[in-house]
Amino acid sequence: MQRFADLLDRLILTPSRNGKLRLMEDYFRAVPDPERGWAVAAITRDLDIRSVKPAMLREMTAERVDAELFALSYDYVGDLGETISLIWPGKRGANYQVSLTEVVETLNAMSRTEARGTVATWLDALDPTARWALIKLITGGLRIGVGARLVKQALANFGGKPIQDIEELWHGLAPPYTALFQWLEGKADKPENAMKAPFRPVMLAHAIEEADKPRIDLSENAFEWKWDGIRVQAVAEGGQTRLYSRTGDDISNAFPDLVESMEFDAAIDGELLVYDPAEPPFAVRPFNDLQQRLNRKTVTKAMLADYPAFIRAYDLLWHDGQDLRGLPFEERRALLERFIDTEKPARFDLSPTVSVKSWEHLAELRANPPLDAIEGLMLKKRSSVYVPGRPRGEWWKWKRQPFLIDAVLMYAQRGHGKRSSYYSDYTFGCWRQDENGTDELVPVGKAYHGFTDEELKRIDRYVRNNTIDRFGPVRSVRASKEEGLVLEIAFEGLARSKRHKSGVSMRFPRISRLRWDKPAADADRLETLEAMIPD
Amino acid sequence: MIRPDQLLCPSPAGLYCPPGDFYIDPVRPVDRAVITHGHADHARAGHGTVLATPETLAIMAVRYGEEFTARRQSLGYGETTTINGVEVSFAPAGHVLGSAQAITTWKGMTIVCTGDYKRREDPTCPPFEPIPCHVFISEATFGLPVFVHPDTRGEIAKLLGSVQHNPDRAHLVGAYALGKAQRIITLLRLMGYDQPIYIHGALQRLCDLYEEHGVDLGELRPATIDAKDGPDGKKGGKQDFAGQVIIAPPSAIQDKWARRFPDPLPAFASGWMRVRQRARQRGVELPLIISDHADWTELTDTITEVNPEELWVTHGREEALVRWASLKGLKARPLSLVGYEDENE
Incomplete structure (x- = not known):
């Protein structure tokens, strides 16, 4: 337990991605099977462990600690698990250090009452950090700021394999992943993914930069709209159906409406979108509607009715037992068209191709797409085979110009890790009239990238020299008609929001330019933003 | 015998001794101050006379300049002086260089004011010395049972x-x-x-x-x-x-x-x-996790060891230590003095 606890403790306090990867790689090197596999499962939330309710831990603590002293302590620490880990009176002479493996293996074989006594014995002998890790583990809330994707990257680094290999295998593996580790250490062959309907790592596109244009021969390419949803892979095989995100997370549970309609044997690459139930299929709704259905474990009937999901198909990777990824795009596309035409899957349609004559024509289409739900164009070389990752020169994306507004810097917050000595997170606002008819700034968004290191230094200096108030790590800066720093903000879209004072929320806001030259009074008004919201 | 609060009592300027007419670690300028140690919230500039250990006087001079007080009175550990009939002496507190517990005795009543203290290894100052007393005034910076500092x-x-x-x-x-x-x-x-x-x-x-x-x-x-x-x-x-x-x-x-x-x-x-x-x-x-203040175990062990008739608790999480004392059957009260800061914050 101690090694696992130390890992969690370090992960929580290490801000940098590379630092976290290194910690996990070191752990995989130092810790044998099956423990390291259980640790992986705990962090990726794939661990099936009999959970112990926080209320039960609280009761157990109450038997050992005065209620008033506990209440005062909990009040101070703020986190129940951490309070218990610190206040639990260790037992002198209790020295049996339970291992992570034993926790996983024994807890699942026990009744609730047995578990209570056993957990108490474990807590008696552990130090506060290990107690904290144990409590987090068995109450099922690690929350250490490490996602499944980062763990897979650490595994890939550890074994010197591409992350796509791990993603491809992932859903065929079960904790404690012994076969995976054996392969990563070169002691065994790559484990076969025997699971039906596996994930196939996705192929991605490069963004077109001005310098790329001369190297792209438009006549070699096919064109499609770039739809503003989320990229998914829908796989059905022998009755097994799965919907994967582009990183291979299984998101089937959130989209039962879609998954039920998958009565075929195929793997389809496409865009997950939400359509308007009042219109004939499939009138695409803006991204904000899709957002209502993301990151949910379960969905209500009302959600299914109001925000029905479908997939706009881009590619066919596998069909009736045949891997099609080695075929050129042109041939896959023909097979996809035939597939949609003959199978007519209820919640699928075909991403239409677009005919493009020239760069000028392409630029015009990009500037004036026919629908709000289109965020640009895709260029796919007709000869391209489907390979995972982002191969150079095969697929391109040309996103529409971002929206731009001028806003005034209102608050600045200290960054994290490398940027912790800089004020690098900015809240900015636009003008609106308050109830007395005078203009006031209302926050419309927050951005923490888009500027160079040099620009960061200048903004940081500006913030320090223009602070009017402080709240912990946040500074309020001068922002009035006469004084204030204007930031040009680029963003991808705008939606109505009840949670924000301004009533709007921005997608991917970032700072595109610093307008040291522009008077704060000339920054945009909230009405300008409201006019940008799609209906 | 007199009541303890006839010897020492809380006041807006800090802990006051009516018969001796002096304050211990006053938070505002006073005529006569007894200073337990050199941290800024305990040792302030501008008093008439400062009684402290020679090390604490030196620290104050470094921090505030030689003019930090009108008169200095130096008193080493174990030495005793008398202020208006009240005996005052210092014992090591183990907190920082020069830190002392202030021991006041008058008409048979002894009160020990710890200032800040700890019981752990510190090569820069002599260790805390438990002094028998009627009233023990303990700090409570880490006065919650969650604070048990590791080795x-x-x-x-x-x-x-x-x-x-x-x-x-x-x-x-x-x-x-x-x-x-x-x-x-x-x-x-x-x-x-x-x-x-x-x-x-x-x-x-x-x-x-x-x-x-x-x-x-x-x-x-x-x-x-x-x-x-x-x-x-x-x-x-x-x-x-x-x-x-x-x-x-x-x-x-x-x-x-x-x-x-x-x-x-x-x-x-x-x-x-x-x-x-x-x-x-x-x-x-x-x-x-390294502190110059006593953790929960050090606080409760020290109080048990000193075994006073009454415990007064000051700056920090007073309620929890008072609660602990009441569970032990020890008479205890919070002093609720203002103006002292938490360590490093």
Whole structure:
């Protein structure tokens, strides 16, 4: 337990991605099977462990600690698990250090009452950090700021394999992943993914930069709209159906409406979108509607009715037992068209191709797409085979110009890790009239990238020299008609929001330019933003 | 016998002694002050007469200038003086250099005021000495049962281990300028770290003072990039600080000052680091749970050992310690004095 606890403790306090990867790689090197596999499962939330309710831990603590002293302590620490880990009176002479493996293996074989006594014995002998890790583990809330994707990257680094290999295998593996580790250490062959309907790592596109244009021969390419949803892979095989995100997370549970309609044997690459139930299929709704259905474990009937999901198909990777990824795009596309035409899957349609004559024509289409739900164009070389990752020169994306507004810097917050000595997170606002008819700034968004290191230094200096108030790590800066720093903000879209004072929320806001030259009074008004919201 | 509050009682300016007409650690200027130790919330400038240990008087002179008080009265550990009929003496508190418990006796009543204290290893000052008394006035900075600090040398070992594992990163250790910084340095030395240790400018004069009082800090160098002697003996460059230990006031380790170092690793030596979320909020990557205040175990063990007739609790989490005492059947009350700060905050 101690090694696992130390890992969690370090992960929580290490801000940098590379630092976290290194910690996990070191752990995989130092810790044998099956423990390291259980640790992986705990962090990726794939661990099936009999959970112990926080209320039960609280009761157990109450038997050992005065209620008033506990209440005062909990009040101070703020986190129940951490309070218990610190206040639990260790037992002198209790020295049996339970291992992570034993926790996983024994807890699942026990009744609730047995578990209570056993957990108490474990807590008696552990130090506060290990107690904290144990409590987090068995109450099922690690929350250490490490996602499944980062763990897979650490595994890939550890074994010197591409992350796509791990993603491809992932859903065929079960904790404690012994076969995976054996392969990563070169002691065994790559484990076969025997699971039906596996994930196939996705192929991605490069963004077109001005310098790329001369190297792209438009006549070699096919064109499609770039739809503003989320990229998914829908796989059905022998009755097994799965919907994967582009990183291979299984998101089937959130989209039962879609998954039920998958009565075929195929793997389809496409865009997950939400359509308007009042219109004939499939009138695409803006991204904000899709957002209502993301990151949910379960969905209500009302959600299914109001925000029905479908997939706009881009590619066919596998069909009736045949891997099609080695075929050129042109041939896959023909097979996809035939597939949609003959199978007519209820919640699928075909991403239409677009005919493009020239760069000028392409630029015009990009500037004036026919629908709000289109965020640009895709260029796919007709000869391209489907390979995972982002191969150079095969697929391109040309996103529409971002929206731009001028806003005034209102608050600045200290960054994290490398940027912790800089004020690098900015809240900015636009003008609106308050109830007395005078203009006031209302926050419309927050951005923490888009500027160079040099620009960061200048903004940081500006913030320090223009602070009017402080709240912990946040500074309020001068922002009035006469004084204030204007930031040009680029963003991808705008939606109505009840949670924000301004009533709007921005997608991917970032700072595109610093307008040291522009008077704060000339920054945009909230009405300008409201006019940008799609209906 | 008299009531204890006839000898000492809380007042807006601090703990007051009516028969002796003096205050202990007053928070505003008074005619006559008894000062337990040199931390700014206990030792303030501008009193008429200051009675303190010679070390504390020296610390105050360094921090506030020689004019910090109109008159100084020096009293060593174990010596006794009389102020308007009240006997006053000092016993070591083990908190920082010169720190003392103030012992007041009048008409057979003895009250010990601990100031701040701890019971753990500290090579920079003599250890706390339990004094029998009627009333024991204890601090309660870490007066909650969640505060049980781990072994101090284990925490220093964590720092040394991190330096070894991260030779490319400058280790910035936030430590209070008086006491904590010098304690960390001496503990590093005791555990075999013989490299030069770099210090922030704000620590220089206090480190010099400790040296003058016989505390050996080993080789210290200013943590400035353009210092004449960098770690390689030449003019210091940014990269020369990689893998080095740099000690600075807590506020500096996350501020502009820290930018001069290569990939700084922020560490913070404080009892508050026991609470993970506090470390995280401050952006501390390496929390070192090292305190100059007694933790819960030290507080309760000390009170049990001194075994007073009555316990008064001041600055910190008073309620919990009073609750603990009442569960033990010991008469206790919170003093609710204002003006004292939590360690390092």
